[in-house]
Amino acid sequence: MLRDFVKAAKPEKDELERRIEEEQAKLAANQIRVKDAKVPVMVIFEGWGAAGKGGVLAKVIKDMDPRFFRVVTMHARPSEVEQRHPFLRRYLVEIPEAGKFKFFDTCWMREVTRERMRGVLDEDAYDSRIDSINMCERQLVDSGYLVMKFFFHIGRDEQRARLDRLLADENTSWRVNDDDLWENDQYDTCLRVYDRYLRDTNRSSAPWYIIDSKNRNWATLQVLEFINMGIDVAIHNRGIAAPLRQNIFALNHTEPLASIPLDKTMDEDAYRAELKALRTRLNQLHYEVYHKRIPVVIAYEGWDAAGKGGNIKRVTSGLDPRGYEVHPIASPEPHELARHYLWRFWTRLPKSGHVAVFDRTWYGRVMVERLEGFCSENEWRRAYNEINEFEKELVDAGTVVIKFWVQIDKDTQLARFTDRQNTPSKQWKITEEDWRNREKWDEYEAAINDMIRKTNTTFAPWHVLESVDKYYARIKAMRIVVDELERACGKKD
Amino acid sequence: MLRDFVKAAKPEKDELERRIEEEQAKLAANQIRVKDAKVPVMVIFEGWGAAGKGGVLAKVIKDMDPRFFRVVTMHARPSEVEQRHPFLRRYLVEIPEAGKFKFFDTCWMREVTRERMRGVLDEDAYDSRIDSINMCERQLVDSGYLVMKFFFHIGRDEQRARLDRLLADENTSWRVNDDDLWENDQYDTCLRVYDRYLRDTNRSSAPWYIIDSKNRNWATLQVLEFINMGIDVAIHNRGIAAPLRQNIFALNHTEPLASIPLDKTMDEDAYRAELKALRTRLNQLHYEVYHKRIPVVIAYEGWDAAGKGGNIKRVTSGLDPRGYEVHPIASPEPHELARHYLWRFWTRLPKSGHVAVFDRTWYGRVMVERLEGFCSENEWRRAYNEINEFEKELVDAGTVVIKFWVQIDKDTQLARFTDRQNTPSKQWKITEEDWRNREKWDEYEAAINDMIRKTNTTFAPWHVLESVDKYYARIKAMRIVVDELERACGKKD
Numbered sequence: 001m002l003r004d005f006v007k008a009a010k011p012e013k014d015e016l017e018r019r020i021e022e023e024q025a026k027l028a029a030n031q032i033r034v035k036d037a038k039v040p041v042m043v044i045f046e047g048w049g050a051a052g053k054g055g056v057l058a059k060v061i062k063d064m065d066p067r068f069f070r071v072v073t074m075h076a077r078p079s080e081v082e083q084r085h086p087f088l089r090r091y092l093v094e095i096p097e098a099g100k101f102k103f104f105d106t107c108w109m110r111e112v113t114r115e116r117m118r119g120v121l122d123e124d125a126y127d128s129r130i131d132s133i134n135m136c137e138r139q140l141v142d143s144g145y146l147v148m149k150f151f152f153h154i155g156r157d158e159q160r161a162r163l164d165r166l167l168a169d170e171n172t173s174w175r176v177n178d179d180d181l182w183e184n185d186q187y188d189t190c191l192r193v194y195d196r197y198l199r200d201t202n203r204s205s206a207p208w209y210i211i212d213s214k215n216r217n218w219a220t221l222q223v224l225e226f227i228n229m230g231i232d233v234a235i236h237n238r239g240i241a242a243p244l245r246q247n248i249f250a251l252n253h254t255e256p257l258a259s260i261p262l263d264k265t266m267d268e269d270a271y272r273a274e275l276k277a278l279r280t281r282l283n284q285l286h287y288e289v290y291h292k293r294i295p296v297v298i299a300y301e302g303w304d305a306a307g308k309g310g311n312i313k314r315v316t317s318g319l320d321p322r323g324y325e326v327h328p329i330a331s332p333e334p335h336e337l338a339r340h341y342l343w344r345f346w347t348r349l350p351k352s353g354h355v356a357v358f359d360r361t362w363y364g365r366v367m368v369e370r371l372e373g374f375c376s377e378n379e380w381r382r383a384y385n386e387i388n389e390f391e392k393e394l395v396d397a398g399t400v401v402i403k404f405w406v407q408i409d410k411d412t413q414l415a416r417f418t419d420r421q422n423t424p425s426k427q428w429k430i431t432e433e434d435w436r437n438r439e440k441w442d443e444y445e446a447a448i449n450d451m452i453r454k455t456n457t458t459f460a461p462w463h464v465l466e467s468v469d470k471y472y473a474r475i476k477a478m479r480i481v482v483d484e485l486e487r488a489c490g491k492k493d
Numbered sequence: 494m495l496r497d498f499v500k501a502a503k504p505e506k507d508e509l510e511r512r513i514e515e516e517q518a519k520l521a522a523n524q525i526r527v528k529d530a531k532v533p534v535m536v537i538f539e540g541w542g543a544a545g546k547g548g549v550l551a552k553v554i555k556d557m558d559p560r561f562f563r564v565v566t567m568h569a570r571p572s573e574v575e576q577r578h579p580f581l582r583r584y585l586v587e588i589p590e591a592g593k594f595k596f597f598d599t600c601w602m603r604e605v606t607r608e609r610m611r612g613v614l615d616e617d618a619y620d621s622r623i624d625s626i627n628m629c630e631r632q633l634v635d636s637g638y639l640v641m642k643f644f645f646h647i648g649r650d651e652q653r654a655r656l657d658r659l660l661a662d663e664n665t666s667w668r669v670n671d672d673d674l675w676e677n678d679q680y681d682t683c684l685r686v687y688d689r690y691l692r693d694t695n696r697s698s699a700p701w702y703i704i705d706s707k708n709r710n711w712a713t714l715q716v717l718e719f720i721n722m723g724i725d726v727a728i729h730n731r732g733i734a735a736p737l738r739q740n741i742f743a744l745n746h747t748e749p750l751a752s753i754p755l756d757k758t759m760d761e762d763a764y765r766a767e768l769k770a771l772r773t774r775l776n777q778l779h780y781e782v783y784h785k786r787i788p789v790v791i792a793y794e795g796w797d798a799a800g801k802g803g804n805i806k807r808v809t810s811g812l813d814p815r816g817y818e819v820h821p822i823a824s825p826e827p828h829e830l831a832r833h834y835l836w837r838f839w840t841r842l843p844k845s846g847h848v849a850v851f852d853r854t855w856y857g858r859v860m861v862e863r864l865e866g867f868c869s870e871n872e873w874r875r876a877y878n879e880i881n882e883f884e885k886e887l888v889d890a891g892t893v894v895i896k897f898w899v900q901i902d903k904d905t906q907l908a909r910f911t912d913r914q915n916t917p918s919k920q921w922k923i924t925e926e927d928w929r930n931r932e933k934w935d936e937y938e939a940a941i942n943d944m945i946r947k948t949n950t951t952f953a954p955w956h957v958l959e960s961v962d963k964y965y966a967r968i969k970a971m972r973i974v975v976d977e978l979e980r981a982c983g984k985k986d
Contacts, residue, residue: 009744009746229737232734233734
C-alpha cells in the first residue's frame with residue numbers, strides 16, 4: 001500500500017486555506033452530530049517520525065470543543081505493568097465513549113511494527129498480533145465505533161531534512177529520538193514492514209488513509225476531509241447489524257443443565273478437613289503463580305441464591321489478599337454503558353501474577369441483557385463469538401481462565417429466597433428483581449444452555465458446580481482452581 | 494481456516510430433522526421479506542468434490558418458490574469466449590437481481606484455486622486475482638448485496654469412500670471426474686491452497702462459513718441457519734452507507750473544463766484528406782488488434798449536442814463491422830436497475846480482439862444520477878473509486894480503454910439546440926429533457942470537473958475533444974484511437 005502509494009494533487013495555497021477552514025467548521029458542526037448520535041470516534045495517527053502528526057492534530061482540533069475530544073499519546077514502550085497484561089489492553093482501556101472523539105497519537109501499529117523490526121516478534125507472533133488487532137477493530141466497528149486510521153507518509157530525504165532541522169536548533173533537538181534516527185537510517189526496511197502492516201490491517205470496515213505529509217496544510221486538509229466523510233457514514237449507519245460469524249474455536253461437549261444430577265453432597269467433617277488442606281495448597285500455589293507471573297481470571301456465574309458469594313469466599317480464603325481482587329459486577333454505570341460492553345472487563349483484568357475473581361461477568365450480555373432487551377438480538381447473537389475471542393486473547397497472553405456455573409434447581413432457589421425473606425440479617429440479599437427473574441426461570445435456563453454450549457471452549461471451558469449442597473460446591477471449586485493452577489505451574493499436564 | 498477448522502456438535506437425528514424443517518419454513522418466509530426489501534442474495538457453494546453440495550442445495554431450496562431463486566453451475570473451465578474476457582466477468586454477469594436469490598454451484602474460488610494448483614497462476618497473478626475478488630465482493634456488499642460463502646468440508650478418507658461408492662455403480666460413476674480423483678490424491682496440497690484462499694478472502698463484510706459435510710442433514714441445517722441469519726442482518730442493514738475509500742490509483746493532472754480553449758478548427762479539405770488516411774490506418778489496426786486478441790473499449794461522454802454521434806460514426810467508419818459494436822446507453826431498464834450499476838456494462842464488454850464503443854457510459858453514476866438524485870450521496874461519492882477499480886480490471890485483462898469527453902460551450906449548445914428545433918429532420922434529436930438539463934449547466938460542469946479529476950487515471954486517462962468545430966474533434970478522436978491501438982500493438986512506446 002505504502003510502496004505503491006499515489007499522491008493526490010495538492011491544491012494551491014489559497015484554496016488549501018479556504019478548504020481547511022470549511023472542513024474545520026464542518027468538524028465543529030459534526031462534533032454535535034456525533035454527540036447526538038452517540039457515536040464513539042477513535043482517530044488513530046500513525047506514521048514516520050517527524051512526519052508532523054502533532055502539527056496536523058493541532059489544526060484538526062482547532063475548532064473543536066474540549067468537552068468533546070481527548071488526545072492520548074501512546075509513543076512510549078509498554079511500561080512494566082502494561083507488559084504484564086495482554087498487549088491490546090493498554091489501548092483498549094483508552095477507547096472513547098459514545099459521542100466523544102479520542103485521538104491516538106500512535107496506537108498498536110507502532111508497537112507491533114517496532115517489535116517486528118527489533119525481532120521481538122517472529123513471523124508467527126506477528127501474525128497472531130495482526131489477528132488480534134483485526135479482531136479488535138472489527139469488534140469496535142461492529143458495535144458502532146467509527147475507527148479512522150491515518151498513516152502520515154514522507155520520503156526518506158524529507159525525513160532526514162526535517163530531523164536535521166530539528167537537531168540544529170537546541171530548542172527542538174530534544175524532539176528527535178534515537179528511534180527517529182534509526183528509522184531514517186533503516187528507511188527501506190521500515191517501509192517494507194509498514195507497508196505489510198497496512199496491507200494486513202486494511203479492512204473495508206476500517207480502511208487505512210495514507211496522508212501525503214510533505215506539506216502540513218495539505219496533510220491537515222486530507223485528514224479533515226476523511227474524518228468528516230467518515231462521520232457522515234457512521235451517523236448514517238447507526239444501529240446497523242453486523243454479519244454473524246461462524247464460531248472458529250474448538251468447543252467441549254456440553255450437557256443441558258437439566259440433565260445434571262444435583263444430588264451430590266459432602267458431610268461437614270469431610271468438608272472442614274478438605275477445606276483446610278485445599279486452602280493451604282492454594283496458598284502455596286498463589287505464591288508460585290505470583291513468582292511465575294501467571295495472570296489468573298476466575299469467573300462466577302450462577303442462579304440467584306446459588307451460593308456464589310460463599311463459594312468465592314472459600315476460594316479466596318486461600319489467597320494472599322495483596323495478590324487478588326474480587327470484582328462484583330452489577331449493572332453497568334453510565335460511563336461503562338457508553339463504551340464497548342467488554343471495556344469494563346478489560347479495565348479490570350489482573351496483571352500477571354495476580355488473580356481477579358469476577359462475581360458475575362461479561363456473560364451478562366447473553367443472559368440478562370439478552371432476556372431483558374438491554375441489547376439487540378444482533379448484539380447478543382454476536383457476543384458468543386466476541387466473548388470467545390476475548391477469552392482467547394487472555395489465554396494467549398498466558399492467563400488461566402476458570403469459569404464456574406453455580407447450579408441449583410428451582411425448588412432450592414425458592415427455599416433460599418424464603419429463608420432470606422424470613423431472616424432479618426439476610427433480607428438485604430433479596431429484592432423484588434430476584435423474584436421477577438425467578439418467574440423467567442425457563443427462559444433463563446434456555447439462554448444459559450445456549451451460552452454454555454457456545455462458549456464451552458477447550459481453552460476456557462465451563463465448570464458446573466452442583467450447589468444444592470454448598471459444601472460440595474465449594475470443595476469442587478477449590479479443587480478445580482488447584483488443578484488449573486498446578487497445570488499452569490507445570491506440575492501437571 | 495480450514496486446517497484449524499473445528500466442528501460444532503451435531504444434534505441428534507430427530508432434533509436435526511425438526512430444526513431443518515423449522516429453518517426451511519423460515520427461509521420460505523424470508524424469501525418474501527427479501528423480495529419486499531429488494532435485497533439481492535448471492536449464495537456461493539464451494540468445497541471438496543463429492544462433499545454433497547448438490548444434495549444440500551436440493552434441501553435448501555425445498556420450500557422456496559421458483560420465482561424467487563435461480564441456480565447457476567460454474568464448474569466448467571472458462572469457455573474459449575469467456576477466456577477472452579476479464580476473469581470476473583463470467584461470474585458477474587450472473588449476479589442476482591434485487592429481491593432474488595442466486596445459488597452459485599462453485600464460483601471464482603474454484604477457478605482461482607485450480608489455476609493456482611496447476612501453475613497457471615504464479616504467486617503474483619494469484620495475489621492479483623485475490624485483490625480482484627475482494628474488490629468485487631466488497632463492491633457488491635457495499636451496494637446492498639448479501640453475499641453468503643460456504644465451503645463444504647470433508648476429510649480425505651471420507652472423500653475417497655464417497656468417490657469409490659460413486660464409481661462402483663454405473664448409474665453414478667459418471668459423476669466422478671478426473672478433477673475429483675486428482676483432488677483426493679493431492680488432498681494435502683489442495684487443503685493448503687484452499688486454506689490460504691479462505692484466509693485471503695475472509696472479510697468481515699462477506700465471511701466464509703465452513704460446513705462440516707460428513708452428514709447431509711447436518712450440513713443442510715448449518716447452511717440454512719447461516720442463510721436465515723444472514724438475511725436478518727441484510728434486511729436490517731438495508732440502505733447503509735459504505736465507508737469511503739481513498740483513491741489508490743495514480744491520477745494525471747487535470748485542468749478544469751472552463752480553462753480549455755475551444756477555438757480549435759480544421760478546414761474541410763484538410764479534414765477530408767486526413768479522415769481518409771486515418772480511416773485506412775484504423776482499418777489496418779483493427780485487423781491487427783483482432784489477430785492479437787486485444788479488447789478495446791472506447792467510452793464517449795459529453796454535453797448534449799456536442800457531436801458524440803457524428804464523432805462515433807467517423808471512428809467506426811474505419812472499423813470492420815464484424816469486429817465492433819456501438820452501445821447507446823439510455824436510462825437503465827428495470828432489470829438493470831435491479832442489479833449493481835456496473836452490471837449492464839459488464840454484460841456489454843467486448844471480447845478480446847473486439848471493439849466496444851459506449852455512447853454514454855458508467856459515468857452516468859457521477860453525473861446525471863448524482864444530480865438528479867437517482868442514487869444516494871454515498872453511492873456517487875463511492876463510485877469514483879469503484880469506476881477506477883472497474884477500469885483497472887479491464888486494463889489488467891489487457892483492454893485498451895479510451896475515454897473521450899466531448900466539449901462545447903454553452904452558446905454553441907444553444908445554437909445547435911435551436912437548429913435542431915428548426916430543422917424537421919433533426920427534431921427527434923431534441924427533447925424537453927435536453928432543455929431542462931441545459932438549465933443545470935453549471936451544476937453539471939462542477940460534477941464533470943469532479944469526475945474527470947477523480948477518474949483521470951494514468952491507465953485510463955480522459956481525452957477532451959474540443960468539438961465546437963466538429964471536424965477538429967473527429968480527427969482528434971481518430972488520431973487518439975490510432976495512437977492507442979498502435980501502442981497496444983507494440984508499434985509505439
